[in-house]
Amino acid sequence: MGDISNKLEKVYLQVREMTDFVPCVGLVLGSGLGEFAANMKVAMEIPYDKIEGFPVSTVPGHSGRFIFGYLEDVPVVCMKGRVHYYEGYPIEDVVLPIRLMRKLGAELLFLTNAAGGVNEGFAPGDLMLIKDQISVFVPNPLIGPNPEELGTRFPDMSEIYDLKLQRVIREAAVRCEIPLQEGVYTQLTGPSYETPAEIRMLRLLGTDAVGMSTAVEAIAGRHAGFRICGISCISNLAAGMSGRPLDHLEVQEAGRKAAESFSRLVKESICAMYRERSK
Ligand code: HPA
Numbered sequence: 001m002g003d004i005s006n007k008l009e010k011v012y013l014q015v016r017e018m019t020d021f022v023p024c025v026g027l028v029l030g031s032g033l034g035e036f037a038a039n040m041k042v043a044m045e046i047p048y049d050k051i052e053g054f055p056v057s058t059v060p061g062h063s064g065r066f067i068f069g070y071l072e073d074v075p076v077v078c079m080k081g082r083v084h085y086y087e088g089y090p091i092e093d094v095v096l097p098i099r100l101m102r103k104l105g106a107e108l109l110f111l112t113n114a115a116g117g118v119n120e121g122f123a124p125g126d127l128m129l130i131k132d133q134i135s136v137f138v139p140n141p142l143i144g145p146n147p148e149e150l151g152t153r154f155p156d157m158s159e160i161y162d163l164k165l166q167r168v169i170r171e172a173a174v175r176c177e178i179p180l181q182e183g184v185y186t187q188l189t190g191p192s193y194e195t196p197a198e199i200r201m202l203r204l205l206g207t208d209a210v211g212m213s214t215a216v217e218a219i220a221g222r223h224a225g226f227r228i229c230g231i232s233c234i235s236n237l238a239a240g241m242s243g244r245p246l247d248h249l250e251v252q253e254a255g256r257k258a259a260e261s262f263s264r265l266v267k268e269s270i271c272a273m274y275r276e277r278s279k
Contacts, residue, residue: 002145002147004144004150005149008150010053015066021068021104023075023101024277025071025077025273026077026221030255032114032256033262033266037078037080046066057083058087064079065081082097085189085212091143095221099150108227108273109226111231112262113213113233115210116194118203119207119209122237124237127181128180128183128209129170130184130231133184155222169265176261176264178265184206186209187216188210189212195240196239199241233254
């Protein structure tokens with residue numbers, strides 16, 4: 001077994017000593033959705049720092065945690081907090097939690113994030129269904145020896161965001177009367193925000209929203225056989241678009257304001273996906 005499989009096996013066994021919970025959905029909570037677990041009947045929580053060898057967020061006091069529980073009758077594992085490449089972890093550690101959720105049994109991966117709006121038709125607080133992504137500005141998380149037991153060497157990415165899951169989210173948004181934008185998410189490394197010239201470049205490339213997570217998680221998730229969907233909360237207009245400098249606190253505040261509808265949409269979507277999963 002290679003290093004990555006070994007590490008995955010070690011963290012998997014530690015989690016399995018703490019819980020036998022088998023999730024159907026792995027949900028990554030972006031900023032703004034931090035309180036999502038209030039919707040759930042929580043069965044078990046595991047702080048990341050209780051798992052030896054697991055990447056822990058470098059923000060003091062925010063190591064993050066897995067929350068296992070039921071959203072209505074859907075068994076879900078949430079990641080409250082994720083690690084970002086800009087924190088200095090090797091890219092294979094950044095995606096380790098994704099692989100772990102798959103190994104624990106999850107089949108659907110629901111990715112959420114806060115992102116800067118690059119599309120000129122977007123406004124802060126908008127929600128955007130991720131239809132596709134650009135990850136060429138960050139290292140591919142599959143570089144290195146390929147653990148065949150995890151996935152194939154050259155995985156297809158032509159439908160990285162599952163078309164059926166996209167439809168379920170669109171329909172859920174209509175039922176909830178929540179307006180939903182759609183577009184392409186591009187990941188950059190961060191942690192500095194982009195320059196206005198970089199935002200113009202990204203727009204030319206077809207980017208609608210820009211962020212510092214998610215795309216590498218989607219690649220590792222697809223490699224591992226997940227069906228994937230994702231929603232970005234547009235927390236701010238990207239650099240150079242509003243005439244004001246970007247401020248992390250403002251970004252977080254916008255995320256909080258959209259939290260209620262974001263949370264409702266994610267909940268409605270997951271329940272609908274569970275009902276439809278065998279179709
Ligand atoms: N750029 C990159 N990442 C972000 C932004 C942004 O404007 N807003 C929230 N995450």
